Amino acid sequence: MFSYCVDPDSLETLAWMSCYLTTGVHMSFYMAFLKVLGLLAVTAPVALGFGFLGAMAARSGFGPLRWFGKTYIAIVRGVPDIAFFLFFVIALDQALEWLRHKALCPDWDMPIRQGNDFIVCQAAKLPAGSAPEWIHETYGFALAVITFAIVFGAFAANVLFGGMRAVPHAQLETAAAYGMTPRQTFWRVLVPQMWVYALPGLSNLWMVLIKATPLLFLLGIEDIVYWARELGGTKTSRFTDYPHGDWRMWYFLALLVFYLAFTKVSEIALEKLMIRLTHGQATTGGEAQRRAAS
């Protein structure tokens, strides 16, 4: 990257490092950090949406919908999450291909599962075999996002369900006494008030989501774990201008520090958010703020 990087062998340690850390592959490594942040930025709202739907289903008056909501929450929470990640990535991929297969090749007569193979017609392949590399990557990433959203949606559903139940019942009764319909009560009274009860759980969930991002590696994404393993491995001078020994330990130390810093920053930000949300609420926290202000 720098002009003096032409002949790395002749450089001092510090200059060598500055050249080494700005090579093209390292840029991909830094891009992978953005990938993690991107995943978080996309997944968090989607998972919250899934969670909201799940919580609404779990407290629905309609039996089957309620059972569905409760089962969704219960199953995802009872089983190791990694198993879910590994499961959903294949299952989603196959489900999508199967649906396209049904739609695009109606006159296909062979069974889809033949022994150890899963065979759909050429047109149903996802992404299409001829698609450029970036489509494959985006498709993989999208599958990962949906998987994360399904798993974390269940966690969020559980938290939001608890938050909805924690809203004082008198509030809902008052709304009913004012002649609000159940729908109005839900949107105008319950939902605005539940956040403060749900926030401790949701901030915990955010921390957990941060800590779950390295699992992208298991889903076959070229994320920071992938690059740390690649870049850290022993390099001989035959293949690179920057030969070094086994540095994977140091790369993972860097990842460890990255996550610790990220956790710390999130903790501080969530604390601020909590203070804002408790403002004017009928909780001890809100009461303490009111006292301090007056």
Added chain:
Amino acid sequence: MSACLQTIQDYALRSIGIGERLLPRSDFTLCEQVVLIGSGMIWNIYFGIFALIIGFFLATGLAVAKGAQNPWLRKPAEWFIFLFRGSPLFIQFFFAYFFFLNLKSSIEFFDPFTAAWLGALIVLFLNTAAYSGEIFYGALRSVPKGDVEAADAYGLTGWPRFKRIIWPTMLRLAWPAYTNEAIFLFHATTLVYFSGFPAWQQRGDALYYASYFADKTFNPFVPYPILAGYFILFTLVIVGVFGLINRRLNQHLPGEARAKFQFRPNLLR
């Protein structure tokens, strides 16, 4: 049926190296999948139980240290807990593995540390100690003041006071949360063989075999539900055993005052 008995003989202890060496390669029967994934559960149970038992003692120490006045005790405990709770277990595994690998190349003594049975156990032990230490610390702070005052009035001080009054109450208060920690640790053991630690001679844990089958058959709908079934079963066992201990810890209390367990695992670490 008899074929399945044969499979059990061949593969039930496959994960610890007893029985048939070669894994089945094609035409997997349901029986083979159930038996091999169950065989892998041995490792999950091994990691879970040992990490939990050793971690329990360190966790108690950490909780006391974090509650101490002396900053020389408090700060290290706080940092230790933050280090292990603030970073993903997955990265901790990777780091530890490569760390042990580096040590091994210079000092021969660290040879076994790069194997999962020891290296991963150490990481899980430190990790669960940090999480349970935080739980115990919270419980330590909510030990009723009256209990401690009563102990003082009886002339109990120092170690006897801690052992006979504070510690049992702390355990009683922490137990429901600690039950969740145990379940959660048990689920976390599935990460071991996906995080650098090699599965020597394909002796892996339950998830290792489940993903082996899913890869080979390209059909995730059989092995993963089997795995889920095993985990739900063992989760129920943990809840049962910890419930018994909880009953013993609370035996002097009337029914309503007892702390109840609620299934609330901390999700993922």
